[in-house]
Each structure stands twice: as C-alpha cells, then as structure tokens.
Amino acid sequence: MLHEIAPHQYHLDYSVRAPEPGDRVLVCQKGMILCREDQEELEFPTAEVLGVTQGQHLFTIDDQSFFLPHGLGKPVPQGWALRSIQTFRYASPKHLAFAGWLGSRLSQFYADHRYCGRCGAAMVPSRTERAMVCPGCKAVFYPAISPSVIVALVDGDRILLTKYQASHSAYRQYTLIAGYNEIGETLEDTVRREVAEEVGLEVEDIRYYKSQPWPLSGALLAGFFCRLKGADAITLEENELSEARWVSRQELDPRPDSPSLTGEMIEQFRLGLDPYTQT
Numbered sequence: 333m334l335h336e337i338a339p340h341q342y343h344l345d346y347s348v349r350a351p352e353p354g355d356r357v358l359v360c361q362k363g364m365i366l367c368r369e370d371q372e373e374l375e376f377p378t379a380e381v382l383g384v385t386q387g388q389h390l391f392t393i394d395d396q397s398f399f400l401p402h403g404l405g406k407p408v409p410q411g412w413a414l415r416s417i418q419t420f421r422y423a424s425p426k427h428l429a430f431a432g433w434l435g436s437r438l439s440q441f442y443a444d445h446r447y448c449g450r451c452g453a454a455m456v457p458s459r460t461e462r463a464m465v466c467p468g469c470k471a472v473f474y475p476a477i478s479p480s481v482i483v484a485l486v487d488g489d490r491i492l493l494t495k496y497q498a499s500h501s502a503y504r505q506y507t508l509i510a511g512y513n514e515i516g517e518t519l520e521d522t523v524r525r526e527v528a529e530e531v532g533l534e535v536e537d538i539r540y541y542k543s544q545p546w547p548l549s550g551a552l553l554a555g556f557f558c559r560l561k562g563a564d565a566i567t568l569e570e571n572e573l574s575e576a577r578w579v580s581r582q583e584l585d586p587r588p589d590s591p592s593l594t595g596e597m598i599e600q601f602r603l604g605l606d607p608y609t610q611t
C-alpha cells in the first residue's frame with residue numbers, strides 16, 4: 333500500500349526552523365506539486381534550487397526534511413514542472429509519492445486556516461505542534477483526519493464490487509463499498525449503514541482487517557470484512573453508484589502491490605486469505 337514505505341521511515345517530528353539548502357521543498361498548487369519533469373522517478377527540488385530561505389517544516393522521511401516554502405527566492409529553473417498528485421498513486425519511489433500526498437494535504441490545511449473560525453483574526457502556525465493557533469482567542473486547529481470504512485462484503489466465494497457514478501468520483505475501476513463515519517457511530521455501525529444505504533443489504537460477522545492513512549482526502553481508512561446476512565438482491569443507491577455486482581473469486585484479476593487498502597482487500601479475498609476462508 334502507498335503508505336508502506338519500508339525500509340524508509342516516516343517521522344512525525346515537528347520543528348520551527350528555516351529550511352537548509354538540502355531540505356526538500358514541496359511547491360503545492362491546486363492538487364499539483366513541482367517535480368523534476370525529465371525523469372520517471374519522482375524528485376522534488378531542494379531549498380537551494382528555488383532559493384527558499386523561509387518555510388513551514390512538515391515532516392521527515394529518514395533524515396530528509398520536507399518544507400512548504402514561504403515564497404521562492406528565484407524563478408523556477410528549467411526542468412521542473414507541476415505534476416498532479418493523482419498520478420502519484422503508482423509513482424516511484426513510493427516514499428516520495430507518500431511525501432507528496434502528505435505535503436499536498438498539509439498545504440491545504442495551512443491554506444484553509446489562515447483565519448480563525450471563531451473570532452476571524454489571522455492565525456499563525458504553532459511553535460510546538462502541527463497546528464494553527466489564533467493569537468486573539470487562543471483557539472487551536474489541527475489537520476482534520478476523517479475516519480471512514482472500506483467494506484469487503486463476502487458471500488461464500490463471491491465478493492460485492494461496486495463502481496462510482498462519474499459525478500461522484502473520478503475513480504473508474506471496480507471498488508468496495510466505502511463511506512465516512514458519522515458522529516455518534518462506531519465503525520461497525522458505519523459498515524452496516526453504508527452497506528444498507530448503498531446496496532440495500534444486511535451484514536453479519538464483521539471483522540476488522542487493517543487501516544490506511546489516505547492523505548489525498550484526509551481520510552483514515554479502516555478495512556472490514558463482513559458476511560452477507562439474508563437475501564442477496566441488490567438495491568442500488570444510484571446517486572453514488574453506477575453499478576454493484578457479486579463477483580466470484582475466479583473472476584477477479586490479480587492486484588499485486590496495490591497502493592490502496594481496497595485493492596489489497598480484494599486481493600486477499602482472491603487468494604483465499606480473507607477471514608472466512610481461512611477459518
């Protein structure tokens with residue numbers, strides 16, 4: 333999965349300091365990041381390349397620090413261009429794709445919190461933690477992380493796959509039922525509600541699988557397997573989904589090294605490694 337970057341190590345350390353010449357700078361604009369354009373492998377410019385002397389420290393991978401720049405000290409040299417972070421899903425090296433997604437999300441967080449939602453004063457970055465603080469009313473705002481579920485609904489040797497309506501998502505492949513946790517719900521409640529809402533089915537035997545940070549949307553995905561309870565006739569929620577169908581294990585295409593929890597869960601089922609086949 334995209335966040336699995338071993339042997340590289342993601343460190344959440346936070347510091348308030350100016351970028352050094354060798355630190356990497358993430359120039360984020362409308363879902364795009366400045367990258368080296370003449371090579372397959374992702375590369376981000378250093379502070380030295382862009383003449384950046386002021387910036388917001390974000391995080392560290394291994395011993396490499398990443399910053400959002402506060403202005404560029406020189407024009408962008410030839411050979412660098414903005415690239416959509418949507419293309420990072422299958423980009424390599426994976427640890428830089430992950431860094432790009434995180435940086436883009438944090439860039440959005442800082443842009444969204446320039447002013448206090450309580451008193452309207454201009455906010456400033458915290459000196460001690462990854463947050464924006466209001467000098468006026470002392471409110472503190474953290475990057476929002478939204479819990480959500482990915483549901484692999486299984487019935488014997490069949491799994492339920494869905495496709496989004498084009499108006500709902502740009503993702504065109506078969507996927508699993510998914511949705512955000514709502515206030516007052518457990519994650520298991522969310523699993524039951526999303527399956528009922530999207531395909532009109534009941535579930536039982538809910539088993540937690542794994543989680544995955546998904547910085548593209550700010551979600552924290554929690555993957556669950558569950559079994560069909562009762563009838564299998566689908567009632568499609570057509571505002572969100574264009575298709576939902578039962579697919580047998582033999583019909584599934586291999587999805588090795590999927591960047592997403594969804595892809596990994598479908599592959600686990602295809603290989604007979606889901607909790608119901610194993611026990």
Ligand SMILES: [Zn+2]
Binds near residue numbers: 450452453467469
């Ligand atoms: Zn305030």
